[in-house]
Amino acid sequence: MSEPVNPIAAGVASAFKSLRSRVGLQEDRLDDSEPAVGMLAGLDSVRELVANGNSVPHAIVQAVRTAASMLNPTHSIVADVSLSLGLSAHDLPGSELYARDLGRRREVLLENWDRLHELRSAPPPGTVPTLRTLRLEIETDAFTALAVALTDPGRQWVSLAPSAAGHGTLRPGGHDTGSAAGMPGARPDTQSGTGLIAGQPPEPDHVGSTSALSRLRRSHFPRLLDVFQRIAQALRDALLQDDEGLGWPHDLRKGSRPHTPMSTAYAIKVLLQLEGFLASDLLPVVRSLRERTKHDGGYSARSQKGPRPEGTAAVLDALHRIDGTASFDTEFAAMKDGLGDFEKTRPFILTTVLETSVQLGSDLDLTRSLVKDLLATRRQFGDGRLWPEKAEKDLNVPAPSVVHTARAVRALVQALTAWPPDREHEPLAAEAWAAADEAAAWLAAEPRDLTNVSENIDRQLEQGKGVEPVYVRHFTAAWVVKALVSAGLPTSYPTVSNAVAQIWADYDPERGLWIWSNGDLPVWMTMDAVDALRMAAMATPVRSGAP
Secondary structure, eight states: OOOOSSHHHHHHHHHHHHHSSTTOSOGGGOOTTSHHHHHHHTSHHHHHHHHTTOOHHHHHHHHHHHHHHTSOHHHHHHHHHHHTOOTTTTTSTTSOTTOSSHHHHHHHHHHTHHHHHHHTTOOOSSSOOOHHHIIIIIHHHHHHHHHHHHHOTTOEEEEEEEOTTSOEEEEEESOOOOOTTOOOSSOOOSSTTSOOOTTOOOOGGGTTOHHHHHHSOOOSSOOHHHHHHHHHHHHHHTOEEETTEEEOBSBOSTTOOOBOHHHHHHHHHHHHHHHSSOOGGGHHHHHHHHHTOOTTSOOOOTTOSSOOHHHHHHHHHHHHHHOTTSOOHHHHHHHHHTOOTTGGGOHHHHHHHHHHHHHHOSOHHHHHHHHHHHHHTOEEETTEEEOOSOOOTTOSOOOOOHHHHHHHHHHHHHHHHTOOOOGGGHHHHHHHHHHHHHHHHHHHHSOOOOOOEEEEEEEEOGGGOOEEEEEEEEOHHHHHHHHHHHTTOOTTSHHHHHHHHHHHHTEETTTTEEOOTTSOOBHHHHHHHHHHHHHHHHTSOOOTTOO
16 A cells, blocks of 8 residues: 655545545535645645636646546546546446446446556556455555645656555656556656656756756645745744743734743744754744743743743743753743642643653653553543543543543653663553553544644632633644654554644645634644644655665
8 A cells, every 4th residue: 555755645645535425526516615625725736727717626626637647547547436537438438437426436447447447558457456455455546646646746656566466566756667567657747847857867968057957847836845944934924022022922913912931932842843953043032931931930821820830841842952951950840840639630731741741851750650640531431541631520421532632642652752661660651551552543543523622721729819711722633643643653544644634724825824713823733733744744654775
């Protein structure tokens, strides 16, 4: 089975899987509110057709049909029939090759498997596949090839030697020159002057010349690197300066104020992830952040009366990434001292502090204690134990939370990966691994609800001073990606690729930032998205020796 070459292609391939059902990819069923449609509408080839006066649904269908017609015969046939594109409508007149039911289309495709290949002047790749193989493997490979053709025109998927069943496995590669499996030669280039073809260097007598560089055809669809550069610039454009110094606001819309320590920490973490180092223009921002610590070394959110462990952990995480040799004893003590009985009932707080504790690695006892506390917040749901939003006493049957379970998996795997070989604590490590595996299996078992969620953290203040409410929002899709990739699943796994597609559905390429449903541009949302996409990119499997 194929693996997508990048998260963008994974998202597009996932969109095809959701759109193949029922009548397939037809203009009258494309709803702009559907994430899959939003993903395809962002393709450059679609946007060009829209700019030339076509409707979005018409542009999507046309762009996909054109790309499908350029794939190798098997991929082209399968993508065509699965999505009901009509490329072979005149080859088998009167058949139900494009029936309104996907199951029927598959049956007719297999009945005419050899004939459809013959009409393409290509030998069939082995025996006729089973319906199960077509559904689970060959369609996935075809959608991956189609996604790559749409997102990176200079690349395609090349067939390796056929398997015992006669169906070749796939690997990413440049334009093929023909193969024993019946692969065609280099497909026609429809983006001349706009894409860089892998393995096709400039002519030797022009190497190094400006004219040769101008002939290199760069990718028509932005690379992840290009997107990351756009995000970095958008963050710098949102930087604020006032009497309290430099920093970022919670909402990155133009004119939003004030900047806060937590929001500034989030933005710094994004830029460190995007650029890999602390740029010189961020040094004044870091100095300003250090100066805004409370007297006891802690940090808080905007609506909080004083330092809280989750706020201190968020800022301390960023400061430690900047300088891993610096001493943060005061900040760490403030974070640790703020952990009370209430905090131990909230998976969000526990996971936030646990991740920072693991990163610093200076207090193994605290890390172990946090792991125990996090495991204690699980509740029984069906045959397994998962995490709810909160684990306070006397709750009326709380439901399992996708995002809190994902956050717990991510934090536990981080802690366990850094776990020292200490026999005294092996039972706890074994319990934590079992809990993480069980939760990850639940997240991956079937498509989960990736709707973004919110929670209220209402702290009872001391001495009868009332309640301190804090409103927290979670980017569910990003946390599912981080959890499942941490658990070892590749980007090509359907649950992961579906979540990656949802992340891109909330991205605004014009602003270079991620948008909450109400139009806000939360800095933490962009932080979680970038973190998840980086992990997804690194989780794409590679084969040793593959070019």
